[in-house]
Amino acid sequence: MTELQKDPITRGDFLGFGLLGTVVGAILTIPPVAFVLSPVIKTDLLGESDIDEGWQEVASVSDIPTDEPASFTIEFPIEQIYAGPDVQNQFPDEKRSDEEFTLKNAVWLSWKSEINHDTGKIAKVERPSFLDEKSSGFSESEREELKKNINVLSNSCAHLGCPVRWLINLDGKGEFLCPCHGGLYDINGTYEGGPPPRDMYRYVNVKIEEDGKLYVKHGYDIEPGLDKQQPYVV
Amino acid sequence: MVYNAATGKAKPVEEEIITEENVYDRPDETVGFFPTQVLYDGYVSAFLLIACSVLSYYSPAPLSEPANTATVDYVPRPEWFFFFYEQMLMFFPGYALISFGAVAIPTVFIVLLFALPWLDRGPSYSPMKRPFASVIGVLVIVTVLLNMLLAVSRIINFPGQ
Amino acid sequence: MIGRARSQAADASKFVVDWMEHRTGVVTHMEHFLYEPVPKRGAWVYTLGSACLFLIALQFLTGILLLFYYVPTTDHAWDSVYYIMNDAYFGVLIRGIHYWSANFLMAVIGMHMAQVFFSGGYKAPRELNWVVGVVLLLLVIGLAFTGYLLRWDQDGFWASVVGMKIGSYSPFIGGATIHFLLGGDTVGPATLSRFFAIHVWLLPAAIAPLIGLHLYLLRRHGVFGSESEYTERLAKLHETQRLEEYSRLEMGDDPYDDDDDRYGDNGSRNGRE
Numbered sequence: 239m240t241e242l243q244k245d246p247i248t249r250g251d252f253l254g255f256g257l258l259g260t261v262v263g264a265i266l267t268i269p270p271v272a273f274v275l276s277p278v279i280k281t282d283l284l285g286e287s288d289i290d291e292g293w294q295e296v297a298s299v300s301d302i303p304t305d306e307p308a309s310f311t312i313e314f315p316i317e318q319i320y321a322g323p324d325v326q327n328q329f330p331d332e333k334r335s336d337e338e339f340t341l342k343n344a345v346w347l348s349w350k351s352e353i354n355h356d357t358g359k360i361a362k363v364e365r366p367s368f369l370d371e372k373s374s375g376f377s378e379s380e381r382e383e384l385k386k387n388i389n390v391l392s393n394s395c396a397h398l399g400c401p402v403r404w405l406i407n408l409d410g411k412g413e414f415l416c417p418c419h420g421g422l423y424d425i426n427g428t429y430e431g432g433p434p435p436r437d438m439y440r441y442v443n444v445k446i447e448e449d450g451k452l453y454v455k456h457g458y459d460i461e462p463g464l465d466k467q468q469p470y471v472v
Numbered sequence: 473m474v475y476n477a478a479t480g481k482a483k484p485v486e487e488e489i490i491t492e493e494n495v496y497d498r499p500d501e502t503v504g505f506f507p508t509q510v511l512y513d514g515y516v517s518a519f520l521l522i523a524c525s526v527l528s529y530y531s532p533a534p535l536s537e538p539a540n541t542a543t544v545d546y547v548p549r550p551e552w553f554f555f556f557y558e559q560m561l562m563f564f565p566g567y568a569l570i571s572f573g574a575v576a577i578p579t580v581f582i583v584l585l586f587a588l589p590w591l592d593r594g595p596s597y598s599p600m601k602r603p604f605a606s607v608i609g610v611l612v613i614v615t616v617l618l619n620m621l622l623a624v625s626r627i628i629n630f631p632g633q
Numbered sequence: 634m635i636g637r638a639r640s641q642a643a644d645a646s647k648f649v650v651d652w653m654e655h656r657t658g659v660v661t662h663m664e665h666f667l668y669e670p671v672p673k674r675g676a677w678v679y680t681l682g683s684a685c686l687f688l689i690a691l692q693f694l695t696g697i698l699l700l701f702y703y704v705p706t707t708d709h710a711w712d713s714v715y716y717i718m719n720d721a722y723f724g725v726l727i728r729g730i731h732y733w734s735a736n737f738l739m740a741v742i743g744m745h746m747a748q749v750f751f752s753g754g755y756k757a758p759r760e761l762n763w764v765v766g767v768v769l770l771l772l773v774i775g776l777a778f779t780g781y782l783l784r785w786d787q788d789g790f791w792a793s794v795v796g797m798k799i800g801s802y803s804p805f806i807g808g809a810t811i812h813f814l815l816g817g818d819t820v821g822p823a824t825l826s827r828f829f830a831i832h833v834w835l836l837p838a839a840i841a842p843l844i845g846l847h848l849y850l851l852r853r854h855g856v857f858g859s860e861s862e863y864t865e866r867l868a869k870l871h872e873t874q875r876l877e878e879y880s881r882l883e884m885g886d887d888p889y890d891d892d893d894d895r896y897g898d899n900g901s902r903n904g905r906e
Contacts, residue, residue: 274813277823281812288817311542318821341821342542393544397570398561399798400548400791417547417630418795419562433565464567467801470811471541471794471820490870498855499862502670509671513683520684520737521691521730528729535718538711539790541820548791551781553739561799571802585767588750589760597753598860609750 289341290315293445293453296345299384300373300450305360306412307348307404307425309393313340314456343471344393344401345441346414347452350386351425358411360425374449381446388446390454391427392439394469402438414438436461439469496597549627556619559626672858679856681745688738689844692776693837695731703783705829707822710785735777742770752859759857762850765843772840779832785825793828794820 272279280286297310316339354361364387368380376384395402395416402423405415413430414423422430427438443455458468488494503509540546550558557578564573584591592605599606654660671679702721704713717724746766749755755763782793801811816823860867 275809277816277818278809278812281818282808288819288821288823309544314819316817316819316821318817318819318823319826341819342540344542344544346544397798398795400795401543401546403544418558433562433570435565435567435570467567467798467807468818470797470801470815470818490866490873492870495866495870496857496863498670499672499674499858500865501673501862503673503676504667505669505671506667508673509676509679510667512676513680513687516680516684517687520688520734524691524730524733524737525726527733528726532718532725533728533732534786534788535711535714535784536786536788539707539785539787541790543787546787546791548795549788550792550795551777552736553777554792554796558795567802571804571807574799575803582767582771585770586764589755589757589763592753592756596860597756597857599751599753602753606751609747613747 287456288316288318289456290317291455293455296390296452296454297347298373298450299388299446299452300369302347302349302388304349304365305351305363306406307346307389307391307414309344309346309404311342312345312454313342315339316341341471343469345454346389346391346393346402346404346427346438348389348391348425350389353424353426357409358413358424360412376446376448376450381448384446385444388444388452389426390441390444390452392441392458392469394439394471395421395434396429396436396438396467397421397432397434399469399471435467436464492595547630552620555623556616559619559623562626666852669852669855671856672862674862675858678748679858681741681748682851684741685738685745686844686848688734688741689773689840691730691734692738693841695727695734696833696837698727699731700833705783705825707785707825710783710825714784714786735780738773739777742773746770752857754857754859759850759854762847762854765847765850769840769843769847772836772843776832776836776840779828779836782825782828783832790820793824 292315294312294314296312297308301310302308349363349365351360351364352362353359366380366383366387368376369384391414393401395418397416397419400416400418402414402416402421404412406412412425414425414427415421416432416434419433421432421434423434423438424430427440429437439458439460441454441457442459443457445453447453460468560577561570561574564570592602594602596602599609650660699717702713702717702724704710714728717728721727749763749766778793778796781789783789797811797814800814801807803810812818814824814827815821816827
């Protein structure tokens, strides 16, 4: 083993190391970090979203049952890496995989209901009576009334995002139950029990067309400051 | 170190005077890593490999339905080694407590794990001679096992499962 | 005739060994590695660490094999796992070993940690090995979490969604955490790609050198085992200490007079290694 040779570090050496370290370090740290964190930068700093902002059809209002919620599938086009519309537009003839371009989610639709506080059962359903006579051709005011009285709820539990289900108890009381940790909500999505911190997520942008079709846009009733928790499965 | 390549597997020189400093330098009885320990390791490894092979046919690695983001009747369950953690989340409702139970407590626990060698600096090695550390350790294990049991019972009793 | 052949073979092998030794020093290293004395009494207990090593090696091996068929895209991930399980020769075995050794690994790591904890194996000078071990534990947990999503089946998907939502509750960095994991603001193809990259490259690349460091530190300070490995030596030590005590009392000395830490002339325990 040869003896170690410890030469002094000159001012030039020091500057050289400093320069090399800065240049190489900058190239090897900043771009990779931005590369990996680009979804964070796009979402948190620039406020961009992967989800299409247009109206998506859900169901016809006449399909909503009177005294219990029904689940419908809603399909949002999304733009994520290889699922972008750029590629589709560039090669319109080639049928590339469909599955990557949309994300499906279940929505619970129901009529707003008053709950009897003693029994927990539904006391009164706010279902407009004109629905018994017609299922399309609604006037402006009727559409307003329909919109006001429909619950459009995401099926993502406000606790940890598990899919909630509608369950009728032994004593006939209906509730949304989260199968993961037992969060409970009533038919309007109001928090009843368990660990969830809030009510079920409600779609805020809802519109009903003349033919009775219900459309939603992506977006929930999120209180300011608590926007970090969302149903991330759209 | 007392031993070196020259003495090899041989017993330590008995004239050694044992002091507080060197008492833990080498154990009373040693054996060469090869062959004894290697053979034991081999037995255990072979047992594990055979167990894995048998289990992969007896109870094949699960593959449930393809992911469906729009499901309303699927019951998500974690893997068994996350049961205790999942069960813990039951006890922390509301925004503040979820952060506390799901993130703050595990973070503190991990920091304590890292700091353990500096928290317990006493000279004793035996668990009997450092009861505080041992009791904490047993408590952690008991908590984890109890939470696992609770999670299992909750999963078994879940309606519709 | 046979004797001559045998001696020639011996010469040849000796030549090869010497040649390698001269060029690489590998023979000496192997001897150091293989013939190190280790504690004898708890030998079976000390197989836990090597069992972890073996299981992780199995993970690497079967993981590489699974990559020959696995496709990390949302429309084909599940199909490719299905292919592995139903069409590839021994696919059930390869994936089964990956799955079962991962499960065993979690259990064995827990036992390994408990053994080290209760035997005090993390004490000086082995603190850093404990710290490296905790990092390894976290990496293995990360691997377990990210691996579950890759099948893109209901079990893995929803468990990962719950896991990511838990991350979103982190104070201050909740949003960044979940958007990093999702690769956007919703579950989608980017999520699977990220989990794939983390599970297959990032964490294994981090875990491999740390395992090397863990083993290096283990060998540097020797296997500790537990205090029961040192009972005779401790008994001898206590005997000597008692004799010293007696002799000092007989001489009428205050034992704590000039040597108040009772550790002899060095007066310090820092020299122990």
